[in-house]
């Protein structure tokens with residue numbers, strides 16, 4: 001007999017959200033490599049869609065994330081080319097186009113709630129995954145001790161370390177995302193800026209009284225920009241972004257995150273599924289990764305709720321989950337990958353086509369509505 005109905009490998013934001021969504025459905029354990037209470041001190045922004053807010057509210061996690069900074073408008077432009085577009089929440093029926101919170105806070109809030117809702121083991125690193133006819137089996141390590149645990153269903157939400165078993169396809173963008181908190185002369189008025197430059201997209205998101213920078217650039221430039229004095233860094237940022245927000249006055253700690261697309265070839269394994277970053281690690285352009293992973297967790301819990309306990313983790317249930325995620329997942333991967341490849345270059349004809357595309361998006365309300373709904377609710381929006 002299996003130890004649990006569901007075992008979640010990885011208690012990051014997606015694994016913890018799944019544990020919460022399975023509360024009251026079946027018995028759940030989470031194995032998380034990070035020791036309890038650990039975390040990064042540098043702020044890293046994450047933009048949540050309104051659709052994610054609705055899920056987080058149902059999981060009882062939204063309140064703990066306050067104050068989240070609402071995004072009232074998104075301004076999209078390209079450096080060195082014509083064409084720009086604005087998405088305004090007043091043109092939609094949404095209270096906001098999204099919300100910016102700190103990733104570390106999001107992880108902390110969700111994992112603390114998950115720890116109260118299931119058996120949550122911190123400092124437990126999953127090493128291997130195997131399967132018998134009725135249960136998946138993992139080996140894991142706590143300190144120097146090796147242990148085993150079994151469950152009808154193993155959900156791999158480990159960001160991709162164990163899920164290498166799922167035949168991952170990768171594309172190295174040769175870019176890194178530089179994140180930092182920025183203070184500038186003018187108030188942000190809850191506007192998020194997405195500026196496409198030849199080196200890569202630059203996003204400035206409203207974040208409390210400040211702005212949160214997510215600047216995707218070549219890995220070597222990211223290293224240089226992280227190590228140069230603050231003044232010099234702010235001058236580089238000003239040149240790339242322009243004067244729309246006045247002078248950039250200060251920058252918090254700068255952190256560089258390597259970027260690559262990683263797509264698992266399959267979502268279903270024997271007695272196991274992959275979800276969140278383990279299923280698809282996306283470029284941060286347009287802020288889709290967690291929003292998509294949260295929908296993975298929500299749908300997996302929904303499919304689990306719909307079957308009898310003894311059918312949890314069976315081939316039919318896993319196939320149903322994979323089928324439910326196909327469209328949304330494929331759309332999210334295609335959308336971000338295409339944006340990065342289309343916009344991260346300085347090829348003249350493409351610059352012109354991009355300008356026309358942006359001008360069209362800015363001028364045609366149904367096009368705006370389509371983009372906002374997909375970014376808010378995914379492919380089923």
Ligand SMILES: Cc1cc2nc3c(=O)[nH]c(=O)nc-3n(C[C@H](O)[C@H](O)[C@H](O)COP(=O)(O)OP(=O)(O)OC[C@H]3O[C@@H](n4cnc5c(N)ncnc54)[C@H](O)[C@@H]3O)c2cc1C
Nearest residue numbers: 010012013014033047126158159276277284287289290291
């Ligand atoms: C710079 C940047 C900006 C981003 N901005 C946005 C945004 O604005 N909006 C958005 O939606 N997304 C954004 N993303 C993507 C988002 O951060 C990820 O999609 C999200 O963190 C995925 O969550 P996850 O739980 O699947 O994986 P992770 O956050 O990677 O969590 C995985 C967890 O598994 C644990 N783990 C790893 N290996 C093991 C093991 N062997 N055993 C047990 N536990 C293990 C880890 O400790 C971790 O807690 C951004 C990403 C980057 C890099």
